[in-house]
Each structure stands twice: as structure tokens, then as C-alpha cells.
Amino acid sequence: MSRYIARAAIRGANMIVGEAEQMVTSAVEDLGADTPVAFTNTAYYLPVILGFTGKEVTTLGQLPEVVDHAKKLLVDAPAKSLWLPYLGETLDAGAATLLAFEAMEGVRFARGQQPEPIQGLNLTGTSFTSPDSNGGARGDGGGFANGPIDDIQLRAWGIQLVDGRMPGFAAIVGAARSNEAAVSIVRELQKRNILVFLSGNVNGRSIIHQLMEEGVEMGYDTYIVPFGTDTISAIYALGFATRSALTFGGMTGGAVRDILLYNKYRVFAFVLALGEVDDLKYAAAAGAINYGFPVIADTLIPQILPTGVTTYEHVVSMPFDDIEGATDAEKARRMIQRCMEVRGVKVKITDVPIPVPYGSAFEGERVRKADLRVEFGGSKAHAFEYLRMVDTDQVEDGRITVVGPDFADLPEGGAMNLGIVIEVAGRKMQEDFEPVLERQVHYFVNGASGIQHVGQRDITWVRFSKGAVDKGFSIKNIGDILYARYHGEFGAIVDKVQVTLYTDPAEFEKWLGRARDAYQQRNVRLADMVDESVEEFYSCTLCQSFAPNHVCVVSPERLGLCGAYNWLDCKASYQINPTGPNQPIPKGIPLDKDLGIWQGSNAFAYQNTHQTVERVSLYSIMQDPMTACGCFECIAIIIPEANGVMVVSREDPSMTPAGMTFSTLAGVCGGGIQTPGMMGMGKYYLLSKKFISAEGGLKRVVWMSSFLKDTMAEDLKAVCEREGDPELLDKIADERYVTTVDELLPFLEEHGHPALAMESIL
């Protein structure tokens, strides 16, 4: 906590509590203790006081107690030499300030001084407060600020805040640098469906005046609510927050901790302090921080960056003049973007703004030569895609740039180079998620009608059909798709996305080099990631809808048996959907390192197979092998006669030495049943050092579908070398030579297969 801010806030709190005391005392003298005190059209009394103290204030006579409560929260401002942590005192001072503010507004209501008259202000929408409390006096060029929000509107907006249609509210205090800035700030917030509350002034000038001068409509209908032109009226924003917790959180008055936490985690609000920040504003800001609402100032003030009471930074200074941007409007846009990051407000995008239809129905479309307008990659050109994580200040969310020429000059069916570079930033983003997200380019781009995408990394190949280009599809639209989809699908981990599409030859080469370096680093990283190096595995229960008692335990060295989910995918999926099918499994105590059994994975399997599977080993086919749902890419099964294991892939329709084809075996292997000697697996598990390592690994494999041998030839060769038997792959039979056990044994003997000499598998 900045000592400067603590001093200022505590000074401000002391001052305003004193002022409130005087105001309450004289009001009780003038009007009598029984004079009613009420905010209009609310069942929550004075809501902040109700929330903090549980007191249901209905008369002036109850306010002195409230002021006393506030006084007890105050300490003297810390001396310059005092080096205690003063966070607690400052927050208490903030709370005292809020109580004082609300008591003062209570008095003003009792005296008929609220809502505040503002010459010429006419609010749109049904305002239940203003006409009533001032005898319905409106018009004649006269007008009133809104004052507190009534319960009906609270409920209407509250539901939207709770269900997520409305991300949060911005409490703006003060006046913007210029009218242009004021309008831009408000428009940027409106665009994001964020509720705007206005109060305060700088030297008598308020953002309310600025918006009035610019003809901006204010009122419930436009989601812009002017509370009043002094700082004290900002209390209505916190009253709104308190009542949200009481209404939607089911909390009761006085449950202050619950109310504040509710707001921290569920109401995405923040304070935007425009213009000079005086002691009173610091004190009010300290009050807001109690609710977990951070403060962003457009002037140079000390910052409080560590997290704690708020989810991220507490106080952020963004001097308006220093913000990049040619116009005040542009600066305002960047400032609001920063506000979103500080409070963790997510952007929601529902439509993909491109000139062709978009949807998963178009994913499988092919663009054939006859329909081809232009292609990127393939045999005549080169294309790559590269997603990288960068610091948040290096991404401008939504920026899509094409660097280099368009394809207009190319003949029909022509080809050109294209580099797709996606830069993302996010609080929860991790470098490990880069490949997970990058792989999505394929699905995202393919969703556009008339566009085809195949491959990945630097073997990407994208085709645009004539039809799509006729409708106006351009290179930039690839960026539009990616921007919308990354926000839509990965909003939980990605806060900002920018896409750059390189066709310029020099830039293309430069970025291709960078991309290749990154691919190389990722390969190394993946190779280094072993089961021993992580604390958690992940579960996958996606298939329980049809295999109720099956759980995949996914570790870095054993991917899901469907091949679709590796450990990183599961980790990312958990970040995106914390209640979803991929849950972390703390490994716990290792029970058997050779078989790959941990206490944690056993416990998880037991509970999630509904008490049917008690033990599961990750590295063995013979002892407690993992169950299978039915989605496996391959089936491994022992051939006792050959003292080995065969692996048949889904693509292979032929007879196997086990006497059954893949589809017959699948019927036996699936359904979540633990069958020693048989298991389903993802084909890349073959390459893992942990592939049935308890039984000897790849050297146990005596037969393998040629499909696997062919499609994974390079990788398998590398494994054979790693296992110390470079010729191993040739010693393994396949359906081209062997389809029965009787044929298998002579083949193995002839080729000198190592399994024959290994310890008995049974």
C-alpha cells in the first residue's frame, strides 16, 4: 500500500466523518430525531450502512450511531516516519468514508436536497427517483441528477450483471481532460455493455456537464446514470453494489465480509478517477477497494500494483497525456481497454464478421482446383501459422493487419506465400498453451464457407474458392475469424488478440524464421515434459455419457486414448472450463513407479468410475491397465504365444494374430472395463518412453498395423534407436506378412525379434 495514498485517504476520511457528524447533529436539531430518512423506492434503507452495520436506518435519530461507528474505524493519519503496513487502516478509513457519505446523503434526502438539481439535465427512461423526491418538478429547463437507483431498476440490471449480459459497472468520478475524451470514454463503455455511473467534479466541472454539453443522453435507457456532481454522490454506486449482493447473493445486512467478497468475485466494477485526485477522492477510492473494485486514474498518482483485496492491481495511474494515440478518442479507447484488464472484464463476441457464411457445418468442405481462386501453401507456395504469447502491452486487442500485397494481381488458381501470426495476451495465458491454441487455427479457418485449411505449423495450406472471393472474402478476414473465435472459445485464458497476416516476402521470411525457432523450442519442451516433472495429471471424463465407468488419466507421457487430448490440452481445457470433463488429478504418493501407479490417480479413478476401478496403472497392459471408452485410436492386446503385444489401428480392417479384427476387438475392449492384457490407446503413446514400459516398451510389440508403421515411420524409427534396436521396426510383423499366430512365430524367429528372448509376459 502506498504510504502517500494511505495518508491522503485517512486525512480525507477524518475530514469527511467530521463533516458528517456536524451535518447529522444540526439536522437532528433542526428537524427532530424522528424525521424520516429514506432513499426513494428502495427496500434496503440506507444500503451501505445496512450492509456494513446491519442497521436499518429510517429516522435522523439513528444517524449519530452510524457516525460513531465510522469514527471508531478511523485512526490518525500515519506519520511520515511510520513504517507499519497500513492497508488495514486505510481500508477501514475507506469504510468510514462510505458510512459518512451515506449518512450525509440521508440528511440531504431528509432536507429535500436530493437528488441534486442540475440545470438543464433531462434523463431518459423511467426515473422513479427524481420526480417523486422533488414533487415531480421537472422541465422548465430545470432538472435533477438521478440520485440512488431504485429497486426495480436494480433488479432489471442486477439480473443482467448476474447472468453476464452486463459485464459490470464503471463509477466515474471527476471530469475528463476534454469533452471529446468524456464522450469517448462513455461510448467505449457503452459498446461493452458496461453500466456507467457518474459523479464528482474537478474545480466545479463534472463529467455530467461535459456530456450535457455534447448532447449525450443520460438515464436508465442509455445505461448512463448521473448521481450528482460531488464526490459524495458516488456512494450511490456502492449502494447499488451492496444491494446487488443483498438481492442476488442472498446476503443479509451486516454480513459485510460476504457482501464485499460477493462484489469482488461477481460484480466487475471499477472506479475511473478523472482529473486531480484530492484527499476525499482517495478516501472514497479506499472505500471502493473494500469491494474489490480497483481504481484507475487518468492523472499521475502513486500506484498500488500488487494484488490482494482486488483481483489484480489496486490503483493504476494512466496519465492521459502519456497514453499513445493521436486523438483524445483514441487515448480514451486505450484507457478503457486497460480498465478492462485491471478488473478482468472479458470481451464477448458472438458473430464472426465475414462476408461468407460461417459455422462448423462448413468445416469439412473441400475447395477443388476448378473452384480455386487463390491458395497459400501447397506445392507452389509456402504458408505457416504461428501463435505466440506476448506481454499485454504489446497487443492491441482486435487489431488485424495485412502486411504486403493482396492477391488481386494473381491469376485465377494462383498461389502466394502467407504467414499467419497471432499474438495473444492474457492473465491466465501460459506459454504451454501456445500449441493448444495454435492448433485451433485449422478448425476456426475451416468454418468459413468456401475456405479450406489443412496442415499446421509451417505446412499450412489455405485455399480460397472463387465463390468466397466473389462475395468479398479477403486475407484480412482470416484475422477477423481468428479474433472472434479465440475470444469466443478461449476467453477464459485469452484477454487480447491481434492478428498479422504477412504476404510481404521479406517480412514473411523473417517471421517464418521466428516461427520455426518457436516450433523447435516447443518440440524440445515437449520432449522434456515427463510424468516425473509435473505434480498433476488430468482426467478426461468426456466419454462417460456412453461409457459411464471410464476415466482417462492423461499424463505428459500418455495422451488420451482418443488421441485428441494430451496433457497440455487437458490443462488448457481445465482453465477454460473449471467444472468440465478435464480435472486436475494430484499425483499424490507414488505407489509403484514401474507400473505407473499413484495414490492420487487411484483415488480419482475409484471415485469417478463409481467405485468400479480401484487401481489403474499408466505404464502396464498386464496389471490394472487403464480402461477404455471406445474412442481409442489403437488397441493393444497380448499375444501370449509370441510373448509380446500387438497393436492394431482403427484404420486397419484386416485380420490380426489375435484372431479378431479391430472392430471385433473394439467390442471387447471398450465400455470402461478393466481387462488385463488388453487396452485402448492413442497412437502417439507408442512413441512414449512410458509405452507399456512395465512390460518392456516397444520391444514387446510383435505385430503392428502397417498404417501405423507408415504414417509414423520417422518417429517410430527414432524410438527404435532410443530403445537400442535400430532395426526393431522391421522385426515387427504387420498385416502384409502375418494375420495369424501360426504365421507370427516363424516371422519373429526369422527376424530375430527381441520379445522372444524377453522375460515371460504372463
Add this chain to the structure above:
Amino acid sequence: MPVALPEVKETWSGKIVEVTLGAGPDKGGTRGRTVTVGGETALPFLHFEGQIPNRPVIAAEVSDRAPEDWSSLLTEAWGGVLEDPASWAARAEELGAEVIALSLDSAHPERGDTGAKEARATVRKVLEATSLPLIIYGPGQIDKDNEVLVAAAEEAKGERVALGNCEEKNYRTIVAAALANDQAVIAKTPIDVNLAKQLNVLIGDMGLARDRIIMDPTTGALGYGIEYTYSVMERVRLAALTGDAALQEPLLVTAGYEAWRAKEARTSEGVPAQWGDWNQRGLLWEANTSVTLLGTGADILVLRHPETISLVKYAVDELMKGV
């Protein structure tokens, strides 16, 4: 020689949450009767294994617009009351229904497109016409559900109605409305234990208490996938009784809706003579669907035919007698 019988009794560690629908004047409502379901610590009707404190209840389906796609057996059995949800609800109460499941179907864009105002009026009218607790369903179209259920929740404030359906894509607004107006919700998922569990967790994360959630696991009718739905419900209940807190909500099934979609119940045309008397068949189709689902843990059955209400109630009476 005496033969020792093995002890086959199971003991369970879990308990189904008790959910009360309806609030009487003591709780700020106007209901003459309230209904509490759940509370079981044993599989359905195995009274010797644990407690079954509350009997399963029958809700009668009432729509705010005369149904066009209902079998003539149903429309004839109900007669003129179908034109007026208040009279319909009152009649259902006379026939022994214990809950009214009011569907605000007229809000559907293609079936009347009525709005919040009409929804309030209907809810008010039905509340006044019956002393029973209410379940209130939207038309099943996201935007309109949000519009009319929020209004209905406000109108019925204090009455502890159940709002439905909360589904994965569309639960937040309905849960928010329930939170703001102290109502319960029905969480519907498509025949999948994990999705059911997930939705309960998500609703719980929003702060709605467990005793205000009822699950609809989606069921099939007799002959139309009931085995599948039966085993899904069975797994839900087994998981709940073995201690999975996220699945311990009472179960609601729309047996009437499902059964009356079946050809056997709906029509007498072009069916074999051996199928027998149509009316009898229709009734039994609904009743058998219901009784089967009672056997796998249904706590609330939403029914359609006036006569099945008493038939199924009779079955519940007998099953609750124990051994």
C-alpha cells in the same frame, strides 16, 4: 437344515436434498399446500434400507394456451378448461394433482409471442385459482424464456415456485431471477450424468442454495428409450447415495410429455387391432412410463391425463407402504 440368508441390505452415506415447493402465509406466500420432495437415504421404495421421508408427487401440466398438438384423448378428457389456465389448474387440483406445472407456452415466437405482461397476468390468475405450489416453464426459447420467467419470478415472489428449464446454455438469467425473488429452479440436462452434475455445480456457483434446485435428467417414454434414461437416473441416484453432493438433488421427470409423444398413446389410426382399446392404451402408456421412472428415483412426475394422476398416485400409495 436352516439356510442362512446372506445380508443384502445396503447402507448409503448420501442423502437426497429436501426441496420444498410453495410457501404458505407463514413464509410470506399464499399457498394452501406446500410440497416437500427428496430426503431419501435409500434407493426408491427400499424402505428397509433407509429413510424415504417424502412421497413422490404428481404435477399436472397446465398450459397458458390450449395445446394444438395434444392427442384428442387428452383434450377430450380435460374439455373446456384447456382454454383457461386458471380453470385448468383448479380442475387439476380437484383431480388430485399436488403441483401445477404451468407452461407459459404462448410466449413462444411462433405460438403467440406474448410477453412479460401476459406472463404476469397468467401467473397471477393461476396462483389465485389454485392452492397448490407452482412450477413455471418458459416456452423453451432462450430470449423468451428469459423475458417471461423473470417476470413470472417477480410476480410469484414469496410463493417459492420452481422456474424451468435451466439448461447449460441458458441458466444464468433464470438462476438470477430465482436468486432475486427467492424461487427454486429446474436444471435440465440431456440424459448425461456428468452434464447434470456440471449444471448443478454451475448453478451452485452462482449462489443458489442446494435446497432450491430440482434436476430434470430428461427421460424417454416406455418403448422410446426408457431403458437408457432409466439407467442414467439410476446412476445419478447411486452416485448421490454414495456421497456425490453435486447429484443429490431431487429428480423431476416429464413422463406425460414423453408418453403422449409415443404413437401408441397418441393415435388409433393405422395401428394393429391387437393393440386394443386406444383410451386404455394411452392411459397405461403414461402410467407405465411413470411407474417405471418411480422405480429409478423420480421425485416429481409431470403428467398430462386426468386419469393417470389418480392411477399413478395409487401406485405411489402402494409403493410407500413398504414391506
